[in-house]
Amino acid sequence: MKADKYRIKEGKKTDIRKLPTNSKEDDVEKEDIIAKYEANKLELAQLQEKFYADGREGLIVVLQALDASGKDSSIKNVFSGINPAGVKVYSFKAPSSEELAHDYLWRIHQKVPERGEIAVFNRSHYEDLVTVQVENIKPHYHMSDRNIGKDDKTFFKERCQQVNNFEQYLFENSYRMVKIFLHISKEEQTEQLLERIEIPEKNWKFRADDLKVRDKFDAYLDCFNDVINSTSTKNSPWYVLPGDQRWYTRYLITEILLDVMKSCKSEYPELPEEDRAQLEPCRKMLREALGEDGGSEKRSKKKAKKS
Numbered sequence: 196m197k198a199d200k201y202r203i204k205e206g207k208k209t210d211i212r213k214l215p216t217n218s219k220e221d222d223v224e225k226e227d228i229i230a231k232y233e234a235n236k237l238e239l240a241q242l243q244e245k246f247y248a249d250g251r252e253g254l255i256v257v258l259q260a261l262d263a264s265g266k267d268s269s270i271k272n273v274f275s276g277i278n279p280a281g282v283k284v285y286s287f288k289a290p291s292s293e294e295l296a297h298d299y300l301w302r303i304h305q306k307v308p309e310r311g312e313i314a315v316f317n318r319s320h321y322e323d324l325v326t327v328q329v330e331n332i333k334p335h336y337h338m339s340d341r342n343i344g345k346d347d348k349t350f351f352k353e354r355c356q357q358v359n360n361f362e363q364y365l366f367e368n369s370y371r372m373v374k375i376f377l378h379i380s381k382e383e384q385t386e387q388l389l390e391r392i393e394i395p396e397k398n399w400k401f402r403a404d405d406l407k408v409r410d411k412f413d414a415y416l417d418c419f420n421d422v423i424n425s426t427s428t429k430n431s432p433w434y435v436l437p438g439d440q441r442w443y444t445r446y447l448i449t450e451i452l453l454d455v456m457k458s459c460k461s462e463y464p465e466l467p468e469e470d471r472a473q474l475e476p477c478r479k480m481l482r483e484a485l486g487e488d489g490g491s492e493k494r495s496k497k498k499a500k501k502s
Contacts, residue, residue, distance in 0.1 A: 197221060198450040201434045203427035211420045211435045216380040218443040228446045235449035236276045242456040243313070247281040249461035250311030253370045256452070257319045260377035261415055262408050263387035264438050266317050269377065273448050274315065283308060286317040295337070299323040299354075300361055310369055320361075321374075324354050324422045329414050355425040362431040372431040373455050375448060376423060377438035381412050 203209050218228075246252070258266045274282055285306045294302045300320055308314040327333055328351055336343050343350070362372055379387075388409065391401035408415070427433035436447045466474075 196450050196454055198434055198436070198447045198454070201436050201447065203423055203433040203435060205428045205432075208424055209435075211376070211378065211423060212416055214378060214435050215437045216378050216383065217437050217439040221443075223443065225440075225442060229442055232442070232446040232449055235446070235453055236273070239449060239452055239456070240276045240278070242453070242461070243277045243281055245461040245463060246313075246456055246459060247278065247311045248463050249459075250309075250464075251369060251461070252459045253308045253310045254313045254455065254459075255307065255316060255365070255370060255372040256313065257316045257321065257372065257374040258377065259318060259321050259325075259374070259419070260438065261379065261384060261412060261419075262405055263384050263391070264377040264379045265387075265441050265444065266377060268441060269445055269448060270315055270317060272445050273452070274313075277313070281311065282313045282315065284315045284317060287319055287322060300357070304361075307365065307370065319374075320358060321422065321426075324351060324358065324426075325415065325418045328418050329411055351422075352425075355422065358426055359428060359431075362426075362428065366430040371455055371459065373451055374423075374427070374431065374433045375451065376419060376433060376435045377444060378435050379438040381409075383439045384409065384412065 201214070203211070246254070258269065260266050270284055274284075283306075287302070290299075290302065303316075303320045306314060306316070328347065333343055333347065333350060345353075365372060388401065388405055391397045391405075423433045423435065434447075434451055436444050438444050
């Protein structure tokens, strides 16, 4: 799997700032990748049907990135062929007053999907490890001094451990989690922000504050580097994917999803023996009903038209 090279291995320090933001190192052809991407989406749809029917595991896909990295479009495109009944997308924005009155994982745990479902987190609990650090939000928490009185290094080291424990808890309760960071260059981010200004249909996406965040590009990337290295584990790995060419990023995401869904080894449930025994009598009843009202002939004509 091409995406394996972008997986951050537990315990092995990787400087994500030095990882590629485009496909040049992989020496790929765009046409070939797009063809593989479309084939991957078809296979994903088939696997998701089994996954949903099986209902023994749940899957959480975390998408994190700097602003204008293509999280929304990745979700829209990658999951477009999957049965929407089995997929839920959640966007975690700035927490509400109710959410701030609880622990930071409270709102996340509420969105953990039922087994058999896929939940896509557009941003996630990692905002409480990264944005809170870069924007120095910790002093504004309404919490006991025994917590926020700790120095920042200790406070966020503990948060990383809390997140690791939370994700391992989910794994031990039959959930899988994959975490994807869309790694773009500062130049690409600038171009994407310019598009939001210059293309009227994209104006709604732009906020003047985006430029303030852009000024902290390096600070955010440094923080993500530390957090990703501290929270990429065997059972809940991080993938830092090149994000400058979205056609390649989306392909790599499908590769990751195929890998994790195959590892679930989902199967269609087998009917209990007593239910199986009812199949033949029910089939006969339905056949007879079709024969009585001429439905059999109608069905044959419908099949002929479809073929």
